[in-house]
Amino acid sequence: MTIMKQNAIRHLLQSTDFDRPVVVQGWVRNRRGSKSVAFVHLNDGSCLANIQVVVNVEEFAEEIIKKIAVGACLEVEGKLLASQGSEQACEVLAEKLVILGEADPEKYPLQPKAHSLEFLREIAHLRPRTATFGAIFRIRHHLGFAVHQYFHERGFFYWQSPIITASDAEGAGETFRVTTLPLAQMPKNETGAIDFTQDFFGREANLTVSGQLEAELGALGLGLVYTFGPTFRAENSNTTRHLAEFWMIEPEMAFYDAKDNQDLAEDFLKYLIRFVLTHCSEDLAFLEERFQKENSQKKKEEQSEMGLIEKLRFVLENEFVRISYTEAIDILQASPYHKKKKFKFEVKWGIDLQSEHERYLVEKHFRKPVILFDYPKEIKAFYMKQNEDGKTVRAMDILFPGIGEIVGGSQREEVLEKLQARTDALGLTQNLWWYLETRRFGTAPHSGFGLGFERLVQFVTGMGNIRDVIPYPRSPQSADF
RNA sequence: UCCUCAGUAGCUCAGUUGGUCAGAGCGGCGGACUGUUAAUCCGUAGGUCGUAGGUUCAAGCCCUACCUGAGGAGCCA
The missing domain is CATH 3.30.930.10 (Bira Bifunctional Protein; Domain 2)
Known part of the structure; x- marks a missing residue:
């Protein structure tokens, strides 16, 4: 195990030292190709870009080829080459493929396409x-x-x-309460209130x-x-x-x-x-x-x-822009928004500025x-x-x-x-x-x-x-x- | 917590005034293709239409409640 691994995809993509043996490890982002050649895009998180792995299908067992699905984790030994394709400078010609982790394509939820942020929030464990x-x-x-x-x-x-x-x-x-007292039966003192002297810190405690x-x-x-x-x-x-x-x-x-x-x-x-x-x-x-x-x-x-x-x-x-609260109130009161009564909340000295007021100042007035x-x-x-x-x-x-x-x-x-x-x-x-x-x-x-x-x-x-x-x-x- | 909107296949969505309305694209699966670029082409399987009630001869569509999500407000970072 080297302390500093040099095979991050980020490093390989910047390399022009072609025809040398390399090892890449990463997750399959996309896969396409024909009967005889498959193009596998691997990403290891070290950077945005994927590295393209070229797989001559005939050279590998069908078992292995089948498991190269979107989401699977691969280790590829091969050669770093200048790419024949136009979209990337280099690629890895696979010589040895190891499936480190399979991903059942019928169940893996991520596809090579745009997903809604709401959906990805529901699978926050996979969205990295x-x-x-x-x-x-x-x-x-x-x-x-x-x-x-x-x-x-x-x-x-x-x-x-x-x-x-x-x-x-x-x-x-x-605040969120921090306690080790049993919720089902909180100890009470003579006045009937919860007796926090029995709690872990001997008093009430909260998260900051x-x-x-x-x-x-x-x-x-x-x-x-x-x-x-x-x-x-x-x-x-x-x-x-x-x-x-x-x-x-x-x-x-x-x-x-x-x-x-x-x-x-x-x-x-x-x-x-x-x-x-x-x-x-x-x-x-x-x-x-x-x-x-x-x-x-x-x-x-x-x-x-x-x-x-x-x-x-x-x-x-x-x-x-640096202005005092008082100046801000003046600006708001003199604004066309105020004159046209577009503000929902009244503007006068002493109020806490509402979102609409702050937005007017930042997005409309000063920009x-x-x-x-x-x-x-x-x-x-x-x-x-x-x-x-x-x-x-x-x-x-x-x-x-x-x-x-x-x-x-x-x-x-x-x-x-x-x-x-x-x-x-x-x-x-x-x-x-x-x-x-x-x-x-x-x-x-x-x-x-x-x-x-x-x-x-x-x-x-x-x-x-x-x-x-x-x-x-x-x-x-x-x-x- | 309040207001508004939404919930139909794994994902993104269409579904007109309640009456063949269970649909498409993507993804998956099967096949074709010696270098692709979210590849392309052919074929195929997926759904108690958020949940529970109600109205009706008939509900994905109307009503009520609840759940979940989104946007806005308040609180603030």
Whole structure:
């Protein structure tokens, strides 16, 4: 066993060192040919493209030939040759064939043709074998890798916030309970309530809805940290951009103010997009084709004016628009949409912006990513830094066309008295004593944000449904595989 | 959770006002073809029409409930 296998199809396809013996292993994507010669397209996941294996049928046992069906796994020993066909540069002339795994053609559900994404979602265990999902997950990998590279190069430290937390305090959504208590007969205390002192942790525990509060503790010691891990929300949301289990990236930076925070977020997003444009051009080109096809079938008013790659370049080459919440309200109120009463929800200072408002700003008015900042404090979380005006907090949301909010963040309140006034009002002070202590001892201005990893993958791959950019999506009523 | 739409063969879908309406393409299977490119050509087998009730002489089609899926809203990343 070699540590670094050199027979990946990705490597072979780039090779011009012909007439040498090679071994390829992969799954049959397609097979065709005549009585005497069969052309088998093999894919091993190392890249989008298949390698063509030429099989002179007479040279092999009928038993073997029969088993070369779509979906079967093969090991082929043969010779790498310059291809006689026009669609590929090289091919493998088979000398020895081993069927590593059969696939009964009457039962194997994937065919060499386009399947609906809904159908593929039902067979999520097999969809990594399709061209589309191969491309998506290779890009997902590259994005994840780029996240670490970006932060590492800039002196950030990878920080692991806990996945199980006993503080149900973030207020970011409904939580999943973690318990070892017997569901059939939960122990009760004198008041009749469930006695969590008998539970595993001796108290109530949940899966995390955000690693932010713990990341702040890291930043107030290590300076620059980021988390990148799974996050769980038990919201009953059924949309194309929500999951019950998703991955979030949360950088947290000591001595960064709101402006530094915005600069970092914009630079970070552009870096990630540039990384994929540089390293995933083959997969992107494939997804582009798919994107264009899908786009042309949409209604005129829903069609994207730009292609996928064009859209990514556009984001790279343009500065994000940065406006305050107050300015955004002004723009919305002055808009023709507002005058024609096309908004379903009223627009006035103090409201939480609705999807239709965000979409108008991003897709109609500015037509590029928008950073909104300085929101009314009533509609934002308790930990956000309060502005001098007494009305707003230093929140920031980054809105992208098509997917809405991709980043949410803020400068954090570092003044103990102001922060505690908020936790007092919400009854969180006792639970968050450790969080408050960071403000009591050597407090420091700091900022951070959360980036929804799947939403980023959605934007980069052009996939409309978030369930198609994570290997095993979890959503209400659905946790198969 | 709310609103809207959909569920017919393995997949993608057609099925007109309820009355030969159980259909097509792809895939599968059988055959033809010495180099194909989601190959082509000929032949063939697949379906309690999501589930349960109801209306009717008669239901894939109408009504009710439920299940599943999709899209939109809310929540947010």
